[in-house]
Amino acid sequence: MRRSPLPWSRRLMLAVLAFVATAVASHGQWLWRQDEAAYDLMVGDWTYRPDPSVLVVAIDEDSLARIGQWPWPRSVHARLLDRLTDAGAERVALDLMLTEPDRRDSRQDAELAAAIRRNGRVVLPVLAAPAAGDRMAEELLPIPLIADSAAALGHSDVEVDGDGVARGVYLHAGIGQPHWPALGLALADLPVHAARGLPDPDPALESPYQWRRDDYVRVRYAGPPEQLPQVSYADVLDGQVDAALLRDRRIVVGMTASGIAPRLLTPTTREYWMSGSEYQANIASMLLQGKQIQVVPPLVQDLVAGLLAALCVLLLGLRLPWLAALCSLPMGLATSWLLLRTASLWWAPAAATFGILMVLLVWAVWRISAWHRQANRDALTGLGNRLRFEQSLQQECDAARRSGKPLSLVLIDVDHFKRHNDRHGHQLGDRVLRDVAALIAAHARRPRDMAARYGGDEFAMVLPDTPTSGARQVIEDLIADVRALPAPAAGDDSRITLTIGVYTRVPDSQLHPHHFVEGADAALYRAKANGRDGYAMDGA
Incomplete structure (x- = not known):
């Protein structure tokens, strides 16, 4: 090719x-x-074995049925934390909203704070309240009594794309500056700067009133919802979970019950929703195994x-x-x-x-x-070929019949072309044809004029809207230009000349394209009979 x-x-x-x-x-x-x-x-089924240290303690429907209506007294969470402390849990993310004090019993806050201090490895969430109307964006931290007892705080902001799917996370975020790690990152407890992602594209636009985010990565989920190991909150509280299952675990305690828990769509499936707590657990598992997807x-x-x-x-x-x-x-x-x-x-x-x-x-x-x-083009000369000629003649014949204007067909023969070929070879003969074709194309200069190689050393011109006088002017100029061409070969006195036949008519219902060809061909033979290097016309 x-x-x-x-x-x-x-x-x-x-x-x-x-x-x-x-x-x-x-x-x-x-x-x-x-x-x-x-x-x-690409990532829907690209799962991995979750980190064995990550566990979800789920506030599920069974827990709500056994413990009672939500929200529960904070002393209940204190008891759960003591269970986890006694079992030797490595780190606990308490993914609960603790931004307001218990207005019914202030001792509940004190009990939970004390349990957090006894554990010493509790991570609490920082919630992002977006700007709305006249209200500016703000961070919602746990109440000071509880926040001061925590080992770390982490933002629980979930990055949801425009189509409603949670594909990524900003590892750092906060008001004014992205100073809070993601809750899952805080749970993983990785060294400072160990987990980085795509930086904030506009770091210069820092404002004390805006929620800023940094270090974006795509979350590689361990699998569809409920792929991570889970145990029921009520079972842990009642001592029905073996302590060995909790030892050395990084645990997310959070809501999974439908109708209460935040629900997220993920790339792994569109059939089931994932809770916000399991989303954070997936982040921790991903970071612990270095599975995050950088952008x-x-x-x-x-x-x-x-x-x-x-x-x-x-x-x-x-x-x-x-x-x-x-x-x-x-x-x-x-x-x-x-x-x-x-x-x-x-x-x-x-x-x-x-x-x-x-x-x-x-x-x-x-x-x-x-x-x-x-x-539709002749490969040697670049003019239209026989097929293109026949199509053009048919089209222009029909157009002339409708308009009532004359159509001229010109048939052109290169004189003694076989003699040039025999004397000087086919390469020179081809050059002669190309030179003649270039001049013919130059004289078919109007948009609808068409020049074609009719076959061998014969050419044709279709000249629409052209009376006999106009056709005569065209062919006389063409003959003169061809006569001015140099001799085909050095030392050869013979010149290149043309013999031309022209047929001009206004087509009617009885006059068809083949009549034009026959008429131009007859005129061509008359011109040859007259000694070549000239033309004959048949016009009406």
């Missing part, structure tokens, strides 16, 4: 155009829904997308372009999948895939158009 006829300069220009358009689409996140759909497909920085994201589209343009200019097209088509998705599975890096593929598709579409249209042109 031949290489692309486009010069490299043109290909490079198209590659730059594809790069810019794709990079702009990537930067604008125009196809974010398609990106997220691709992400969900490619925006600049790199845009550059890679643009480069893939530009590479597609360049590949199509090499040999085997159809193979290049087939290889280019999955390039965006394949790159994304490989980065995800081998390096835990998320690179959004939709913009690159769309850019490649657009490149391939334009290329396919161009190729089909080129094939169409080639199917």
Whole structure:
């Protein structure tokens, strides 16, 4: 298969155009829904064995039925914490709203604070209250008595994408500055700066009144909801859970009962919801095993997308372009999948895939158009071929019949062409045909004029809206220009000349294209009989 006829300069220009358009689409996140759909497909079943130290103590329907209506007295949570302390739990995240004091019995707060101090390894949540109306965003911390007793505080802000799916987490967030670790990160108790993600894109926009977030990562879930080990809150409280199951565990205590617990959709399934507490437990498990998915920085994201589209343009200019097209088509998705599975890096593929598709579409249209042109064009001279001539003559004959204007058909023969071929060879003969064809094309200068190679050394011109006088002027100029051509070969005194026959009529219902061909052919033979290097006309 031949290489692309486009010069490299043109290909490079198209590659730059594809790069810019794709990079702009990537930067604008125009196809974010398609990106997220691709992400969900890639990670939906990409599960792992959860960290064995992570456990969820679930406030489930059974616990509510056994202990009573929610909310429970805080002394109940104090008793649970003592159970976990006695069992030797490694760390406990108490994922409960403790932002207001117990107004019925202040001793409840004191009991819970004391139990937290006895444990010494309790993490409490910081809630984010978004700005609404005249109210500014704020952090909702546990009451001071309880907060001061905790080993650490962590924000429980859940990052939900525009389609309602929780795919990521900001490892640090807070009002003014992102100073609180995520609750799951605080539970994992990793060294400072051990877990980092995509930085805040606008760190200079710090404000004491805004909720700031930093270190974004995608959550790699251990599996669908309830994949992590869970025990019932009531069972732990009643001593029905073996202490060995709780020893050295990082435990999230939180609501899982339907109708009360926050519910989240995840990439693992759309059929079941995940509670906010299990979401935090998944974050802890992920970080403990280093399974977090980092997001490619925006600049790199845009550059890679643009480069893939530009590479597609360049590949199509090499040999085997159809193979290049087939290889280019999955390039965006394949790159994304490989980065995800081998390096835990998320690179959004939709913009690159769309850019490649657009490149391939334009290329396919161009190729089909080129094939169409080639199917109607003579390969040697570049003029229309016999098929194109017949189509044009039929169209112009019909048009002239409707308009009542004359149509002229010109048949042209290169004089003594066989003699040129026999003397100087076929290569020189081909050059003669190309030179003559170029002059014929130059004289068929109007948009509807059509020049064609009729066959061998014969050419044709279809001249719509052209009376006999106009056709005569065209062919006289053409004959003069051909006579001015240099001799075909050095030392050869013979010149290139033409013999031409012209047939001009206003078509009616009885006059068809083959009548024009017959009339022009008869005129051509009269011109040959008159000694060649001239023309004969049949006009009415």
